[in-house]
Amino acid sequence: MPVDVYTWEPSANSGKPLLCLHEKQVPFVHHYVDLEQREHHEPAFLAINPGGTVPALVHDGLVLTESTPMMEYIDDAFDGPPLRPEDPALRWRMRWILRVMDTSVCPALAMIAANARAAPRLRDMPAAEKQAALAKIPDPERRRTWELVMHDATPPAEIAESQLRVADGLALLERMLGEYPYLAGPAFSLADIGTMAVFYHLPASRPDEVSAARTPRLWAWLARCHARPGLQAGFAMGRGAIAERARAARGALGLAA
Protein backbone atom coordinates (compact mmCIF):
# COMPACT_ATOMS: atom_id res chain seq x y z
CA MET A 1 0.00 0.00 0.00
CA PRO A 2 1.34 3.45 -0.85
CA VAL A 3 1.94 5.98 1.90
CA ASP A 4 0.49 9.46 1.46
CA VAL A 5 2.04 12.27 3.45
CA TYR A 6 0.53 15.74 3.82
CA THR A 7 3.02 18.34 5.01
CA TRP A 8 4.22 21.87 4.63
CA GLU A 9 7.98 22.43 4.17
CA PRO A 10 10.50 19.87 5.56
CA SER A 11 10.83 21.83 8.79
CA ALA A 12 9.59 21.46 12.40
CA ASN A 13 6.64 19.04 12.73
CA SER A 14 6.19 18.77 8.96
CA GLY A 15 9.84 17.88 8.61
CA LYS A 16 9.72 14.92 10.99
CA PRO A 17 7.87 12.37 8.79
CA LEU A 18 9.62 13.59 5.60
CA LEU A 19 13.12 13.25 7.04
CA CYS A 20 12.15 10.00 8.72
CA LEU A 21 10.73 8.40 5.54
CA HIS A 22 13.88 9.38 3.61
CA GLU A 23 16.15 7.96 6.33
CA LYS A 24 14.04 4.78 6.44
CA GLN A 25 14.12 4.61 2.61
CA VAL A 26 10.34 4.24 2.35
CA PRO A 27 8.78 5.45 -0.94
CA PHE A 28 5.84 7.84 -0.40
CA VAL A 29 3.48 10.20 -2.19
CA HIS A 30 3.89 13.77 -1.00
CA HIS A 31 1.06 16.32 -0.83
CA TYR A 32 2.19 19.88 -0.17
CA VAL A 33 -0.10 21.85 2.17
CA ASP A 34 0.68 25.55 2.01
CA LEU A 35 0.47 26.90 5.56
CA GLU A 36 1.07 30.47 4.43
CA GLN A 37 -2.05 30.18 2.26
CA ARG A 38 -3.74 28.51 5.28
CA GLU A 39 -4.59 25.48 3.18
CA HIS A 40 -4.62 23.39 6.38
CA HIS A 41 -7.82 25.14 7.42
CA GLU A 42 -9.52 24.64 4.06
CA PRO A 43 -12.24 21.99 3.54
CA ALA A 44 -10.05 19.91 1.18
CA PHE A 45 -7.52 19.25 3.94
CA LEU A 46 -10.01 19.14 6.82
CA ALA A 47 -11.68 16.23 4.97
CA ILE A 48 -8.43 14.30 5.55
CA ASN A 49 -7.55 15.62 9.02
CA PRO A 50 -10.48 17.34 10.75
CA GLY A 51 -8.05 18.61 13.41
CA GLY A 52 -6.50 20.91 10.76
CA THR A 53 -2.91 20.10 11.68
CA VAL A 54 0.00 19.02 9.51
CA PRO A 55 1.66 16.60 9.15
CA ALA A 56 -0.89 13.89 8.39
CA LEU A 57 0.08 10.45 7.08
CA VAL A 58 -2.33 8.02 5.38
CA HIS A 59 -1.38 4.34 5.28
CA ASP A 60 -3.62 1.30 4.76
CA GLY A 61 -6.69 3.49 5.23
CA LEU A 62 -5.45 4.78 8.60
CA VAL A 63 -5.02 8.56 9.02
CA LEU A 64 -2.18 9.33 11.42
CA THR A 65 -1.51 12.69 13.05
CA GLU A 66 0.94 13.99 15.68
CA SER A 67 4.45 14.02 14.27
CA THR A 68 6.30 12.30 17.13
CA PRO A 69 4.05 9.21 17.46
CA MET A 70 4.04 9.26 13.62
CA MET A 71 7.84 8.82 13.52
CA GLU A 72 7.61 5.84 15.88
CA TYR A 73 4.92 4.39 13.57
CA ILE A 74 7.18 4.78 10.52
CA ASP A 75 9.95 2.92 12.34
CA ASP A 76 7.48 0.23 13.56
CA ALA A 77 5.56 -0.32 10.32
CA PHE A 78 8.21 -0.32 7.57
CA ASP A 79 11.35 -2.23 6.72
CA GLY A 80 14.57 -0.25 6.47
CA PRO A 81 17.36 0.85 8.80
CA PRO A 82 16.17 0.87 12.46
CA LEU A 83 15.83 4.41 13.82
CA ARG A 84 15.47 3.58 17.53
CA PRO A 85 18.05 2.12 19.93
CA GLU A 86 17.44 -1.40 21.27
CA ASP A 87 18.53 -0.59 24.84
CA PRO A 88 15.55 0.47 27.05
CA ALA A 89 17.57 3.22 28.77
CA LEU A 90 18.60 4.74 25.43
CA ARG A 91 15.05 4.38 24.14
CA TRP A 92 13.83 6.36 27.16
CA ARG A 93 16.55 8.93 26.44
CA MET A 94 15.30 9.20 22.85
CA ARG A 95 11.70 9.76 23.99
CA TRP A 96 12.77 12.13 26.73
CA ILE A 97 14.65 14.47 24.39
CA LEU A 98 11.83 14.34 21.84
CA ARG A 99 9.45 15.32 24.61
CA VAL A 100 11.59 18.26 25.73
CA MET A 101 11.79 19.43 22.12
CA ASP A 102 8.03 19.02 21.61
CA THR A 103 6.85 20.63 24.81
CA SER A 104 9.44 23.35 25.40
CA VAL A 105 11.86 24.14 22.57
CA CYS A 106 9.56 23.79 19.53
CA PRO A 107 6.70 25.91 20.88
CA ALA A 108 9.28 28.57 21.82
CA LEU A 109 10.84 28.52 18.33
CA ALA A 110 7.41 28.59 16.68
CA MET A 111 6.40 31.58 18.76
CA ILE A 112 9.58 33.48 17.91
CA ALA A 113 9.18 32.69 14.20
CA ALA A 114 5.50 33.61 14.15
CA ASN A 115 6.17 36.98 15.74
CA ALA A 116 9.28 37.71 13.70
CA ARG A 117 7.98 36.60 10.31
CA ALA A 118 4.21 36.14 10.26
CA ALA A 119 3.24 39.16 12.38
CA PRO A 120 4.71 41.83 10.02
CA ARG A 121 3.24 40.02 7.01
CA LEU A 122 -0.23 39.93 8.61
CA ARG A 123 -0.22 43.48 9.94
CA ASP A 124 -2.03 44.94 6.94
CA MET A 125 -4.58 42.16 6.49
CA PRO A 126 -8.13 43.59 6.69
CA ALA A 127 -9.80 42.97 10.08
CA ALA A 128 -12.66 40.95 8.58
CA GLU A 129 -10.20 38.67 6.82
CA LYS A 130 -8.28 38.18 10.09
CA GLN A 131 -11.48 37.19 11.89
CA ALA A 132 -12.41 34.77 9.12
CA ALA A 133 -8.96 33.19 9.21
CA LEU A 134 -9.05 32.85 13.02
CA ALA A 135 -12.54 31.34 12.98
CA LYS A 136 -11.23 28.47 10.84
CA ILE A 137 -8.61 27.34 13.41
CA PRO A 138 -10.07 24.27 15.16
CA ASP A 139 -7.78 24.29 18.23
CA PRO A 140 -8.63 27.05 20.76
CA GLU A 141 -5.08 27.45 22.07
CA ARG A 142 -3.63 27.84 18.58
CA ARG A 143 -6.44 30.28 17.84
CA ARG A 144 -5.45 32.43 20.81
CA THR A 145 -1.75 32.35 19.86
CA TRP A 146 -2.57 33.42 16.31
CA GLU A 147 -4.94 36.13 17.49
CA LEU A 148 -2.01 37.69 19.38
CA VAL A 149 0.29 37.27 16.36
CA MET A 150 -2.24 38.75 13.94
CA HIS A 151 -2.65 41.83 16.11
CA ASP A 152 1.07 42.01 16.85
CA ALA A 153 0.10 41.84 20.53
CA THR A 154 2.28 39.04 21.97
CA PRO A 155 3.72 40.40 25.25
CA PRO A 156 7.51 41.05 24.89
CA ALA A 157 8.11 39.14 28.16
CA GLU A 158 6.67 36.01 26.54
CA ILE A 159 8.99 36.37 23.56
CA ALA A 160 11.97 36.86 25.92
CA GLU A 161 10.92 33.74 27.82
CA SER A 162 10.85 31.80 24.53
CA GLN A 163 14.37 32.99 23.66
CA LEU A 164 15.52 31.72 27.05
CA ARG A 165 13.95 28.31 26.40
CA VAL A 166 15.78 28.03 23.09
CA ALA A 167 19.09 28.94 24.77
CA ASP A 168 18.42 26.32 27.47
CA GLY A 169 17.69 23.80 24.73
CA LEU A 170 21.02 24.49 23.01
CA ALA A 171 22.91 24.10 26.31
CA LEU A 172 21.09 20.80 26.95
CA LEU A 173 22.06 19.43 23.53
CA GLU A 174 25.71 20.39 23.99
CA ARG A 175 25.68 18.59 27.36
CA MET A 176 23.94 15.46 26.04
CA LEU A 177 26.30 15.23 23.07
CA GLY A 178 29.16 15.03 25.57
CA GLU A 179 27.83 11.61 26.58
CA TYR A 180 27.26 10.07 23.14
CA PRO A 181 27.89 11.13 19.52
CA TYR A 182 24.14 11.10 18.82
CA LEU A 183 21.35 12.35 21.05
CA ALA A 184 20.09 8.93 22.10
CA GLY A 185 23.36 7.02 22.11
CA PRO A 186 26.03 5.71 19.75
CA ALA A 187 23.63 5.49 16.78
CA PHE A 188 21.53 7.98 14.82
CA SER A 189 17.87 7.84 15.90
CA LEU A 190 14.48 9.55 15.85
CA ALA A 191 15.83 11.91 18.53
CA ASP A 192 18.30 13.28 15.98
CA ILE A 193 15.64 13.52 13.26
CA GLY A 194 13.20 15.39 15.51
CA THR A 195 15.90 17.78 16.66
CA MET A 196 17.35 18.34 13.18
CA ALA A 197 13.84 19.16 11.92
CA VAL A 198 13.84 22.26 14.11
CA PHE A 199 17.55 23.05 14.48
CA TYR A 200 19.02 22.19 11.06
CA HIS A 201 19.59 25.90 10.36
CA LEU A 202 21.66 26.69 13.48
CA PRO A 203 25.11 26.96 11.83
CA ALA A 204 23.81 29.76 9.59
CA SER A 205 21.04 31.27 11.75
CA ARG A 206 22.70 31.60 15.17
CA PRO A 207 26.45 31.89 14.47
CA ASP A 208 27.01 33.82 17.72
CA GLU A 209 25.56 31.03 19.83
CA VAL A 210 26.45 27.93 17.81
CA SER A 211 29.94 27.48 16.38
CA ALA A 212 32.93 25.10 16.34
CA ALA A 213 34.45 27.16 19.16
CA ARG A 214 31.44 27.79 21.41
CA THR A 215 29.49 24.53 21.01
CA PRO A 216 31.99 22.02 19.61
CA ARG A 217 29.89 18.90 20.20
CA LEU A 218 26.71 20.40 18.77
CA TRP A 219 28.71 21.66 15.79
CA ALA A 220 30.18 18.22 15.10
CA TRP A 221 26.73 16.63 15.48
CA LEU A 222 25.22 19.14 13.03
CA ALA A 223 27.96 18.26 10.53
CA ARG A 224 27.42 14.50 11.01
CA CYS A 225 23.67 14.87 10.52
CA HIS A 226 23.85 17.27 7.55
CA ALA A 227 26.23 14.84 5.79
CA ARG A 228 23.54 12.11 5.75
CA PRO A 229 21.98 11.45 2.32
CA GLY A 230 18.57 10.78 3.90
CA LEU A 231 18.38 14.13 5.67
CA GLN A 232 19.77 15.91 2.60
CA ALA A 233 17.06 14.37 0.42
CA GLY A 234 14.42 15.40 2.99
CA PHE A 235 15.55 19.03 3.17
CA ALA A 236 15.82 19.16 -0.63
CA MET A 237 12.03 18.76 -0.76
CA GLY A 238 11.66 22.35 0.46
CA ARG A 239 10.24 24.71 -2.15
CA GLY A 240 11.87 27.91 -1.01
CA ALA A 241 13.34 29.31 2.19
CA ILE A 242 13.76 25.98 4.02
CA ALA A 243 15.87 24.26 1.33
CA GLU A 244 17.83 27.50 1.09
CA ARG A 245 18.46 27.61 4.85
CA ALA A 246 19.58 23.96 4.85
CA ARG A 247 22.06 24.75 2.03
CA ALA A 248 23.36 27.77 3.97
CA ALA A 249 23.81 25.59 7.07
CA ARG A 250 25.78 22.97 5.10
CA GLY A 251 27.91 25.76 3.66
CA ALA A 252 28.68 27.15 7.14
CA LEU A 253 29.65 23.65 8.27
CA GLY A 254 32.07 23.33 5.35
CA LEU A 255 30.02 20.60 3.65
CA ALA A 256 29.23 20.63 -0.06
CA ALA A 257 26.17 22.91 -0.10
Place this chain on the structure above:
Amino acid sequence: MPVDVYTWEPSANSGKPLLCLHEKQVPFVHHYVDLEQREHHEPAFLAINPGGTVPALVHDGLVLTESTPMMEYIDDAFDGPPLRPEDPALRWRMRWILRVMDTSVCPALAMIAANARAAPRLRDMPAAEKQAALAKIPDPERRRTWELVMHDATPPAEIAESQLRVADGLALLERMLGEYPYLAGPAFSLADIGTMAVFYHLPASRPDEVSAARTPRLWAWLARCHARPGLQAGFAMGRGAIAERARAARGALGLAA
Protein backbone atom coordinates in the same frame (compact mmCIF):
# COMPACT_ATOMS: atom_id res chain seq x y z
CA MET B 1 18.71 -3.89 40.95
CA PRO B 2 15.84 -2.37 42.95
CA VAL B 3 13.67 0.33 41.40
CA ASP B 4 13.11 3.51 43.38
CA VAL B 5 10.07 5.61 42.53
CA TYR B 6 9.47 9.13 43.79
CA THR B 7 5.86 10.25 43.47
CA TRP B 8 3.03 12.09 45.10
CA GLU B 9 -0.38 10.34 45.29
CA PRO B 10 -1.30 7.66 42.68
CA SER B 11 -3.02 10.27 40.51
CA ALA B 12 -2.21 12.11 37.26
CA ASN B 13 1.50 12.00 36.33
CA SER B 14 2.50 10.50 39.69
CA GLY B 15 -0.09 7.77 39.18
CA LYS B 16 1.30 6.58 35.85
CA PRO B 17 4.47 4.76 37.03
CA LEU B 18 2.75 3.46 40.20
CA LEU B 19 -0.20 1.95 38.32
CA CYS B 20 2.14 0.71 35.60
CA LEU B 21 4.55 -1.03 38.00
CA HIS B 22 1.64 -2.75 39.75
CA GLU B 23 0.13 -3.89 36.43
CA LYS B 24 3.57 -5.10 35.31
CA GLN B 25 4.06 -6.84 38.69
CA VAL B 26 7.47 -5.22 39.24
CA PRO B 27 8.55 -4.82 42.91
CA PHE B 28 9.70 -1.29 43.76
CA VAL B 29 10.65 1.01 46.63
CA HIS B 30 8.27 3.94 46.94
CA HIS B 31 9.27 7.40 48.19
CA TYR B 32 6.37 9.73 48.91
CA VAL B 33 6.97 13.36 47.87
CA ASP B 34 4.38 15.64 49.43
CA LEU B 35 3.40 18.21 46.78
CA GLU B 36 1.15 20.09 49.20
CA GLN B 37 4.19 20.65 51.42
CA ARG B 38 6.12 21.51 48.22
CA GLU B 39 8.71 18.85 48.99
CA HIS B 40 9.44 18.61 45.24
CA HIS B 41 11.08 22.04 45.41
CA GLU B 42 13.19 21.18 48.47
CA PRO B 43 16.95 20.43 48.18
CA ALA B 44 16.49 16.76 49.19
CA PHE B 45 14.36 16.06 46.12
CA LEU B 46 16.17 18.47 43.79
CA ALA B 47 19.32 16.42 44.47
CA ILE B 48 17.55 13.51 42.76
CA ASN B 49 15.68 15.44 40.07
CA PRO B 50 17.03 18.98 39.56
CA GLY B 51 13.98 19.71 37.36
CA GLY B 52 11.81 19.52 40.49
CA THR B 53 9.09 17.41 38.88
CA VAL B 54 7.47 14.19 40.06
CA PRO B 55 7.42 11.36 39.19
CA ALA B 56 11.08 10.36 39.08
CA LEU B 57 12.25 6.75 38.76
CA VAL B 58 15.75 5.53 39.60
CA HIS B 59 16.91 2.25 38.08
CA ASP B 60 20.45 0.95 37.60
CA GLY B 61 21.82 4.40 38.44
CA LEU B 62 19.70 6.07 35.75
CA VAL B 63 17.30 8.82 36.86
CA LEU B 64 14.21 8.88 34.65
CA THR B 65 11.67 11.69 34.46
CA GLU B 66 8.60 12.44 32.32
CA SER B 67 5.82 10.03 33.15
CA THR B 68 4.81 8.95 29.65
CA PRO B 69 8.29 7.96 28.36
CA MET B 70 8.75 6.44 31.86
CA MET B 71 5.80 4.07 31.30
CA GLU B 72 7.29 2.93 27.98
CA TYR B 73 10.58 2.33 29.81
CA ILE B 74 8.85 0.19 32.44
CA ASP B 75 7.28 -1.92 29.69
CA ASP B 76 10.63 -2.12 27.82
CA ALA B 77 12.93 -2.86 30.76
CA PHE B 78 11.03 -5.37 32.92
CA ASP B 79 9.50 -8.81 32.52
CA GLY B 80 5.78 -9.13 33.15
CA PRO B 81 2.57 -8.82 31.16
CA PRO B 82 3.13 -6.70 28.01
CA LEU B 83 1.37 -3.33 28.25
CA ARG B 84 1.67 -2.24 24.60
CA PRO B 85 -0.03 -3.70 21.52
CA GLU B 86 2.17 -5.46 18.94
CA ASP B 87 0.39 -4.00 15.91
CA PRO B 88 2.06 -0.74 14.72
CA ALA B 89 -1.29 0.95 14.03
CA LEU B 90 -2.57 0.19 17.53
CA ARG B 91 0.76 1.26 19.00
CA TRP B 92 0.39 4.60 17.22
CA ARG B 93 -3.17 4.79 18.56
CA MET B 94 -1.82 4.20 22.09
CA ARG B 95 0.78 6.97 21.74
CA TRP B 96 -1.72 9.30 20.08
CA ILE B 97 -4.25 9.11 22.92
CA LEU B 98 -1.49 9.46 25.53
CA ARG B 99 -0.36 12.57 23.71
CA VAL B 100 -3.84 14.09 23.62
CA MET B 101 -4.19 13.39 27.34
CA ASP B 102 -0.75 14.85 28.10
CA THR B 103 -1.00 17.99 26.01
CA SER B 104 -4.67 18.88 26.26
CA VAL B 105 -6.78 17.04 28.85
CA CYS B 106 -4.29 16.75 31.75
CA PRO B 107 -3.17 20.40 31.74
CA ALA B 108 -6.85 21.39 31.66
CA LEU B 109 -7.72 19.12 34.60
CA ALA B 110 -4.67 20.31 36.56
CA MET B 111 -5.65 23.91 36.01
CA ILE B 112 -9.23 23.31 37.14
CA ALA B 113 -8.03 21.41 40.24
CA ALA B 114 -5.42 24.03 41.14
CA ASN B 115 -7.96 26.81 40.97
CA ALA B 116 -10.72 24.88 42.73
CA ARG B 117 -8.63 23.38 45.52
CA ALA B 118 -5.20 25.01 45.86
CA ALA B 119 -6.25 28.63 45.28
CA PRO B 120 -8.61 28.87 48.32
CA ARG B 121 -6.04 27.08 50.50
CA LEU B 122 -3.29 29.50 49.44
CA ARG B 123 -5.36 32.69 49.66
CA ASP B 124 -4.24 33.53 53.19
CA MET B 125 -0.57 32.62 52.81
CA PRO B 126 1.64 35.64 53.64
CA ALA B 127 2.95 37.44 50.53
CA ALA B 128 6.62 36.83 51.42
CA GLU B 129 5.97 33.12 51.79
CA LYS B 130 4.22 33.07 48.39
CA GLN B 131 7.21 34.75 46.77
CA ALA B 132 9.63 32.32 48.39
CA ALA B 133 7.53 29.34 47.23
CA LEU B 134 7.33 30.69 43.66
CA ALA B 135 11.06 31.39 43.52
CA LYS B 136 11.73 27.69 44.11
CA ILE B 137 9.83 26.51 41.00
CA PRO B 138 12.46 25.72 38.35
CA ASP B 139 10.16 25.75 35.30
CA PRO B 140 9.12 29.28 34.24
CA GLU B 141 5.77 28.24 32.76
CA ARG B 142 4.77 26.35 35.90
CA ARG B 143 5.95 29.33 37.91
CA ARG B 144 3.58 31.63 35.97
CA THR B 145 0.64 29.22 36.34
CA TRP B 146 1.20 29.03 40.10
CA GLU B 147 1.60 32.76 40.41
CA LEU B 148 -1.91 33.14 38.97
CA VAL B 149 -3.25 30.40 41.25
CA MET B 150 -1.62 31.85 44.37
CA HIS B 151 -3.15 35.23 43.69
CA ASP B 152 -6.47 33.69 42.65
CA ALA B 153 -6.01 35.57 39.35
CA THR B 154 -6.53 32.93 36.65
CA PRO B 155 -8.84 34.51 34.04
CA PRO B 156 -12.33 32.86 34.17
CA ALA B 157 -12.23 32.45 30.36
CA GLU B 158 -9.17 30.21 30.74
CA ILE B 159 -10.95 28.05 33.29
CA ALA B 160 -13.99 27.80 30.98
CA GLU B 161 -11.68 26.81 28.12
CA SER B 162 -10.22 24.07 30.32
CA GLN B 163 -13.69 22.75 31.15
CA LEU B 164 -14.40 22.58 27.42
CA ARG B 165 -11.20 20.60 26.82
CA VAL B 166 -12.19 18.07 29.47
CA ALA B 167 -15.66 17.70 27.91
CA ASP B 168 -14.04 17.21 24.48
CA GLY B 169 -11.75 14.59 26.02
CA LEU B 170 -14.72 12.65 27.45
CA ALA B 171 -16.49 12.71 24.07
CA LEU B 172 -13.31 11.48 22.38
CA LEU B 173 -12.98 8.54 24.81
CA GLU B 174 -16.61 7.53 24.32
CA ARG B 175 -16.05 7.58 20.54
CA MET B 176 -12.77 5.63 20.67
CA LEU B 177 -14.25 2.98 22.98
CA GLY B 178 -16.87 2.35 20.29
CA GLU B 179 -14.08 0.93 18.14
CA TYR B 180 -12.37 -1.33 20.70
CA PRO B 181 -13.02 -2.35 24.33
CA TYR B 182 -9.76 -0.67 25.43
CA LEU B 183 -8.36 2.64 24.25
CA ALA B 184 -5.60 1.18 22.07
CA GLY B 185 -7.36 -1.98 20.88
CA PRO B 186 -8.61 -5.32 22.15
CA ALA B 187 -6.13 -5.44 25.05
CA PHE B 188 -5.43 -3.26 28.10
CA SER B 189 -2.39 -0.98 27.51
CA LEU B 190 -0.44 2.05 28.67
CA ALA B 191 -3.15 4.19 27.04
CA ASP B 192 -5.65 2.87 29.59
CA ILE B 193 -3.21 3.35 32.48
CA GLY B 194 -2.41 6.95 31.51
CA THR B 195 -6.10 7.77 31.10
CA MET B 196 -7.18 6.02 34.31
CA ALA B 197 -4.50 7.95 36.22
CA VAL B 198 -6.42 11.15 35.49
CA PHE B 199 -10.00 9.94 35.01
CA TYR B 200 -10.36 7.12 37.59
CA HIS B 201 -12.72 9.31 39.65
CA LEU B 202 -15.25 10.08 36.88
CA PRO B 203 -18.09 7.80 38.07
CA ALA B 204 -18.21 9.65 41.39
CA SER B 205 -16.95 13.12 40.41
CA ARG B 206 -18.92 13.89 37.23
CA PRO B 207 -22.15 11.86 37.52
CA ASP B 208 -24.04 14.31 35.30
CA GLU B 209 -21.59 13.85 32.42
CA VAL B 210 -20.46 10.24 32.86
CA SER B 211 -22.99 7.49 33.55
CA ALA B 212 -24.22 4.14 32.26
CA ALA B 213 -26.96 6.01 30.35
CA ARG B 214 -25.02 8.98 28.94
CA THR B 215 -21.62 7.42 28.21
CA PRO B 216 -22.23 3.64 28.17
CA ARG B 217 -18.89 2.67 26.64
CA LEU B 218 -16.82 4.89 28.91
CA TRP B 219 -18.81 3.55 31.89
CA ALA B 220 -18.15 -0.06 30.92
CA TRP B 221 -14.45 0.72 30.37
CA LEU B 222 -14.20 2.39 33.80
CA ALA B 223 -15.75 -0.74 35.36
CA ARG B 224 -13.36 -3.05 33.46
CA CYS B 225 -10.35 -1.00 34.53
CA HIS B 226 -11.40 -0.52 38.15
CA ALA B 227 -11.90 -4.30 38.48
CA ARG B 228 -8.20 -4.93 37.74
CA PRO B 229 -6.12 -6.00 40.77
CA GLY B 230 -3.08 -4.05 39.49
CA LEU B 231 -4.92 -0.74 39.28
CA GLN B 232 -6.66 -1.39 42.61
CA ALA B 233 -3.29 -1.98 44.29
CA GLY B 234 -1.95 1.21 42.71
CA PHE B 235 -4.82 3.40 43.88
CA ALA B 236 -4.66 1.81 47.34
CA MET B 237 -1.24 3.46 47.75
CA GLY B 238 -2.97 6.83 48.15
CA ARG B 239 -2.71 8.26 51.66
CA GLY B 240 -5.91 10.27 51.73
CA ALA B 241 -8.26 11.82 49.21
CA ILE B 242 -7.09 9.86 46.16
CA ALA B 243 -7.62 6.38 47.62
CA GLU B 244 -10.96 7.65 48.91
CA ARG B 245 -12.00 8.93 45.46
CA ALA B 246 -11.01 5.63 43.85
CA ARG B 247 -13.16 3.76 46.40
CA ALA B 248 -16.08 6.11 45.72
CA ALA B 249 -15.70 5.51 41.97
CA ARG B 250 -15.72 1.72 42.44
CA GLY B 251 -18.83 2.09 44.61
CA ALA B 252 -20.61 4.14 41.94
CA LEU B 253 -19.73 1.47 39.38
CA GLY B 254 -21.24 -1.23 41.56
CA LEU B 255 -17.88 -2.88 42.27
CA ALA B 256 -16.75 -3.94 45.73
CA ALA B 257 -15.37 -0.66 47.06
